[in-house]
Amino acid sequence: MGDIGCGGAPAEGGPSRGAEGNLPLEPDAFVGRAAELDELSRALDASRLVTVTGPGGVGKSRLAARASARRAPRDGVWRVELAALGDAEFVDHVVVEALGLTDHTARLPRETLRSHLAERRLLLVLDGFEHLVDACADLVADLLRRAPGLRVLAVGRRALSVAGERLVPLAPLGEEEAVRLLAVRAGQHAAGAGDEGQMRELCRRLDGIPLAIELAAGRLDALSPEQVLERLGDRFRLLTGGGRDALPRHRTLRTAIGWSHELCTPEERLLWARLSVFAGHFDLEAAEYVCGGNGLAAGDVLDVLSALLAQSVVTREETPAGVRYRMLDTLRAYGAEWLEGVGDAERLARRHRDWYVGLATWCELDWFSPRQREIAARVEADLPNLRRALEVGLTDPDEAHLGQHLAGSLWFSWVGCGRLAEGRHWLEQAVRIDSGHERPRLKALWVLAHVAILQGDTVPALAALRECRRRAERAADPTALAYAEHRAGCLALVTDDVSRAETLLRSALERYDGIGELNSNVLMARIELAMARAFHGALPDAVRMCEDVRRVCEEHGERWARTYALYVLAYAAWCEGDPAGARELLTDCLDGAHGFSDLLGSVLALELLALVTVTEGSAAEAAVLQGAADRMWPSVGLRLFGSAHYNTPHELCEARAREHLGDERYEERVRRGARLGRDEAVRRALRGSGAAVAGPAPGGGGRRAAAGASTQEPAAPPAREGGGTAG
Structure with a gap:
């Protein structure tokens, strides 16, 4: 049959050998696809x-066969x-x-078909028509x-584009x-299934393509899942050996993908190869x-991309960042081989890097x-491409300054959108390079x-600030001096040197005013x-x-600093x-921070909400x-x-909750809270679950805090840059 997919035994009630029709028996167990099968049945x-x-290789033919067996007409x-x-x-x-x-x-054969089908009720399945689209479209339109x-149930890598056609993308x-x-x-093989984690990773690396999974399973009689994973760098050589009853184009992964490639025009093959430079989605x-230029005008990219969409080489997706496109990794890897083969991979990698450096700057x-x-949302959608651009930018000695610029320009993503650890990884690479810029x-x-600083790692923070200030003074760079002084003030603040923090932060603000800097x-x-x-x-x-x-x-x-x-x-x-006013402000704060995935802002708000909650009289919910x-x-990093x-607010809340x-x-309620996922915890905090919202509790006001150790109040609020404060 066509695509090897989720297979199976004959469906109940489906045609069997000797019944009207020629639908073959399915060779092995049909796995999954219940929702898709229902959708196709409804469409029919x-x-x-x-x-x-x-x-x-996505399993179109097997799904079509199963749905056809379900819906066999008279x-x-x-x-x-x-x-x-071929003709x-x-x-x-x-x-x-x-x-x-x-x-x-x-x-003529067409007349024979018209005569035969005129009074009959049957389902005609046209499988593998994509290289004969015009002829098949003409035939189908005429017969219908x-x-x-x-x-008619057509199965292929593109639409027939006939009036009344209903598409079911798989x-x-x-x-x-x-x-x-x-x-x-x-x-079905001697080795059998392996470690579940390895099996999941193998399926992920194979894009969930049934043909690729079938071929990988065939290798498990000789290799372990771990060994198959190790060899996926050359997946087209590894994934071969489809059964003798499979179509030639489905006996190896390369020929399955190559079949699509052969159906493309030269311009479509060129764009396919160039699109392989993208990681994940792209717009x-x-x-x-x-991809534009050098044989493919930028103005023609849309038309050629549309053709690749029609042939299922590229898929279109709606995302929070708008309409975007992507290729499965297997299709991308095939295109990358062609890009290497024509010697254009390095040039495309540089163009890709330049685009994403510009995107980050904007x-x-x-x-x-x-x-x-x-x-x-845009940065979230483009993270895989930004990472690839960072890799290229930080490994090219002649243009490493572009990688440094990219790593620094993404500060708002590292700090404001919950990516401190990843930012640290790229920034440490960036500062090790002496790019000459x-x-x-x-x-x-x-x-x-x-x-x-935000991670609570003060020693490397201090070293980076000292180097930054020394170099900025030597280069007479007032912007870098202002930022170095600002961050030094943050460091003093979180290490409890409050007087020094105030001095440095005032000085930094004067420097910012002097250069006309106003931003988050x-x-x-x-x-x-x-x-x-x-x-x-x-x-x-x-x-x-x-x-x-x-x-x-x-x-x-501006919503984040707010x-x-x-x-x-x-x-x-x-x-x-x-406390009622505090809760209202914190609800707005937490909702905003969580919306940006700002872990620091979110956790600081949760800590303070716990204190407000115990003040309102619900010690259990505070815990x-x-x-x-x-x-x-x-x-995030070092706690508080x-x-x-x-x-101090954390300790005060804990002392009051333990007392009640x-x-x-108290420990049991803390353990209960620790089982909550981040989204669940934020939802619970925002709805004030379990909190007895009332007036100020006895001894609750911060300025009445001299009543003893258990009610000692902090002298002032702990606030901080979550993606950006306190640090």
Whole structure:
């Protein structure tokens, strides 16, 4: 049969040998595809022409066979295999032969078909028609007009584009079904299934393509799953050996993909090869820039891309970042071989890097705007491509400054969108390179220091700041000096040197004013200065400064820094004996931070919500929130930066909760909170689950805090740059 996919025994009620029709028995167990089978069955009920499309090896033929067996009409299911036919003029002849018709008259085959089908109710399955589209489309349109009892199920890598056609695109298997298929097929070989983690990784690396999984299972009689994984770098050599009853184009993965390649025009093959430079999704603008030129005009990319979409080489997806496109890794690997073969891989890699350096530069500039959410979604969608651009940028000695610039420009993603560890990885690579370009290296240094501070790793942060300042002074770079001083102030703040923090942050803000800098980082410096003032007991100053930051944020549509201003204001409200006001501010803060995937902002808000919750009278719920925060901290770094100032609200909340619950019940509630996933914990905190929202509890106000050790209040709010504060 056509595509090797999820196979199976004959469906109940389906045609058998000797029944009307020629649908062959399925050779082995049919695995999964229940939802797709139902969708195709409904489509066959609703439309007289249904076309199953998808890339080679995805399982189109097996699915079509199973659905056909379910829906066999009075005069049967008749399958026509067209893959081996090379001449479009013989399409009608092949269909006549498949239907078992004999006509020795002078009539044309088309007339024979019209006559035979006119009064019959049957399902005609045209499998593997993609290289004969025009001839098949003409035949199908003609027969559907003249034979009211005819239904056609077409199976190919593109649409027929006939009026009334209903398309059913078939995607690769989901992870669970792919693993189940591999386990079933592997069980037919001596080695059998292996470690579940390895089996899952193998299915993931094979894109969930049934043909690839079938071929990999065939290798398990000689290799372990681990060995197969090790050899997937050359998947086209490894994945061979389809059964003798399989079509030639499905006996190896290379020939299955090569079949699609042969159907492409030279321009389509060229774009296929060039698109292989992308990792994951890409958008049209990126494809036009990276792939245009040198034989393919940028203005023609859309038309050629549309042709690849029609042939299931590329798929279109709706994402939070808009319409994007992607190729399965297997198809991308095939294109990459061709790109290497024509000697164009290095040039395309540089063009790809240049596009994403430009994208990151634009996103950084646009971060301080109402488009922050869009920027976050865009970077999320393009992370695989940004990583590839970083790899290229940081391994080319002659152009390493571009990699340094890219690593530094993505500070808002590392710091503001929950990617501190990944940012640290790239930034450490960047600062080890002496590219001969001082400015991008200086930027990478202060961003590295920022990330390390937020992780609570002060020694490398201090080293990066010292080097940044030394080099900035030598280069007379006022921007780098301002950022180095700012981050030094953050470091002093989280290490409890509050007086030094205030001095450095004021100096940094003066430097920012001197160079006309106003962005999210500058606002974070103001918030951090507000924290320092609060830690010194000057709570009104802290409130005034954060209200001013909130006003600027609202004027510019800035949402991320605003969450940290809300955090400080919420703590101030709690200190003034207004837990209801504090909860309202923290709800806004937590919702905003979680929306950016800002782990630091989220966990700080959770910690403070726990304190507000125990003040409101629900010690049990406060303990749950503390447990949830405890689980999140390891993904950020050192809990509460190891700072006594930042830790005071946590200790106060714990002391009050233990006093109300007792140690055993407190620990049990903390464990319950630690079992919550991040999304679940945030949802629970936002709805105030279990909290008895009431007025100030006795002894709850921060300024009434001299009543004893168990009620000792912190002198001021712990706030900090979550992707950006306190650090």
